[in-house]
Amino acid sequence: MTTSPQPRPAIARIPPYVAGKPPVPREGMTTYKLSSNENPYPPLPGVVEAAEAAVRTMNRYPDMGNASLYAALSAKLAVPTDHLALATGSVALIYQLVQAFCDPDDEVVFAWRSFEAYPIAVTAASARLVRVPVLADGRHDLDAMAAAVTPRTRVVLVCTPNNPTGPAVTQSELDAFLAKVPPQVLVVVDEAYVEFVRMDDAVDGVATYRRYDNVLLTRTFSKAYGLAGFRVGYAVGPAALAGALRAVSLPFGVSGVAQAAALASLEREDELLERVDSLVAERERVVAGLADAGWQVPEPQGNFVWLALGERTLEFAAAADEAGIVVRPFAGEGARVTVAEPEANDRLVRLVQDWVSPS
Template sequence: MKGYDVGELRLRKELSVIPDYKAGKAAPSATGGEDMFKLSSNENPFGPLPSVVEAVAEHVGAINRYPEMAASALTAAVAERYGVDPAAVVFGSGSVEVVSQLIRATAGSGDEVLFAWRSFEAYPLLVLAAGATPVRVPLNEDFGHDLDGFLERITERTRLILLCNPNNPTGTMLGHEEVERFLERVPSDIAVVIDEAYVQFNRRPDTADGVRLFKKFPNVAVAHTFSKAYGLAGLRVGYAIAPESLASALRKVAIPFGVTQLAQVAALASLRAEAELGERVDWIVGERDFVVDSLKKKGWRVPDAEGNFLWLPLGAATVEAAQILEEHGILVRPFAGEGLRISIGGPGAADVIVKAVDALADKGLTGGAFEHASQEAAQR
């Protein structure tokens, strides 16, 4: 406006230290291309089941209406599925928004939130956005959570602890007994969240069971998502199972109408089709185990993987290795200076992964992830 001084907008100073969230690199085309596998995001490579598509299609004509905020039908189904009170179930637009609710409901300026590092990349961003202080607890030498390290970092300012099981991006899991011992030592006024975004892919019988822990400890909450195993990443629906007081607080900080009616319908239909979806999950787990076992036999140091992805700790060679893998037909998720996360893709992807990683060894791009050449590798 003429005669009016225009200065820079006044934004929150804290935001200047928050880096942008980096999504997995997109493939050259929307479909990924005939010769390219997009393995940079932890997506389910299969589309939704026909029954889920049909259920969604029946409700498309009503998208002029607001969704039911309480998601009552879906809430009842989840509560029955896990044997919990419906009042303990709170939904959000994906588990990342649910984790954001958990952070904002428990921590603010001057408070601290503990999580493993490296773990889910959004954790520190969400903590900083809430005005709280992120406390990164280094992983142990096996790329898993160092629970003793967590206990050492608990202070009077600690308000929330995030445990990612299986851990993204390293794929390692927490044992049930070790988490129980840990929770017995955590002050009961500190909320502990078991983030189980990849729980359906976790086949370890001794793994920490978030819902069992929720039922035993009054300060434990669980975060789940329909994005991974259920293949609904594009519709954004996740939920927390939390103690009553925390669940009530989550609803206060949740985005109103954050879970669309189409997302609710798709999630409910997916729960009803769990047996059929389970076959797809079994296939993905089989492909994951094939890739991990193949690479270990060749001498690669690959942590045991319990998600729908695997981790290659390549250190300084990470970025260059990601470029080489792209040249060999796969897009992966590089974490500069640390390692690569490779998601499991559709049919044919597993063989391409193994061959592409062979190319890294041929070029000497192994970082600290190559231990020895096995007899099988020597005979290739």
């Protein structure tokens, strides 16, 4: 019989979150971190100044109601403020929604491989993981996901564009899927990379949530907006759903500095979207370079590409490290590589040309 406090059994089953590693410094070589899907650009003009001004009041608690940021998001998206929920990154929203909607042994359905925080959040809540394999081209198998829904299903997670494989679902596919899902099941459309999508029939998340009472969107300031270090994410959904997320949120979770930086970034969105366009152009250039090397990748709609390397994944990651670029390997499956500075992208293409051959 144990005589010390013991955590819940589910805690021992939580898989670790593996963050993207920084590059190893190499003498005489600029190294690049392509492992975390970060925006390579520095903060927009005015954002640092807004953050610095907020730092001067660090002795005070931040606005727990996030009033200014809620108002700005409400104006940007044309949604009521009570249809919004803020948290420390969209990943925190995933944890909160599982906590808010799932009892122990309830089911959460999601594609796999997809965002690695999903099984962590689900397991931490003692809910059940229902992984549905992605298709050979890295896309969600929405038919199989709909078939996986049972009376125990409480939440379905749709990651679009899918991290780490890259493809996005279309609006037609999403509508057909939603028609099959019972209305009492929460469907979360995880749009962390929505600003990078360039495709026909792209999902209009806000219009979709307006049509369905069981749809919630999650978005972030970490990727396109370049605020990964400040941790700001937001959800958009019907008042009852957004309110449930706010009810279980960490008090004062989004810092005053983060709120100020997010507000300043929203005010400079035109400049930001120009940078996003540049990254999309780089993404297209990388895909073309990989194709010239004989390598086809799943259609990328985020700021990254997926190399399905199978058992050669760790070998490729080591070779990339030697070349001064660090990628995010998933052992036995493939490597996700962030689209970043042109020189880093060039280095990736050269590495593929010199080292890897499609199997």
